Amino acid sequence: xxxxxxxxxxxxxxxxxxxxSSMMNDFELDTKIKLLTIFDEVVGKKKKVQTEQIISEAExxxxxxxxxxxxxxxxxxxxxxxxxxxxxxxxx
Numbered sequence: 001x002x003x004x005x006x007x008x009x010x011x012x013x014x015x016x017x018x019x020x021s022s023m024m025n026d027f028e029l030d031t032k033i034k035l036l037t038i039f040d041e042v043v044g045k046k047k048k049v050q051t052e053q054i055i056s057e058a059e060x061x062x063x064x065x066x067x068x069x070x071x072x073x074x075x076x077x078x079x080x081x082x083x084x085x086x087x088x089x090x091x092x
Contacts, residue, residue: 028074034063035071036080039089048090051083 004012038057043049051072058068072089075081084090 031063031067031071032075034061035068035075039081039091048084048088051087051089054089
């Protein structure tokens with residue numbers, strides 16, 4: 001195996017960063033899907049659900065509270081969820 005020159009090394013580093021970014025995006029998407037699935041199961045026929053119910057159910061399925069709250073915030077920024085009143089979540 002030969003030694004990489006500077007150009008080859010830079011290309012390898014760029015590809016590694018792309019792969020890491022892609023993997024992170026996939027993980028984030030998987031987490032959003034998982035949380036939205038939980039939301040749909042918990043909300044049922046109601047329009048809104050208590051945020052704590054979502055957190056509790058997601059934790060029982062192996063997600064951390066930090067991961068859950070960060071994902072909820074991302075879903076709110078994405079315009080998928082909103083808070084109709086403090087402590088509750090609803091889909092748009």
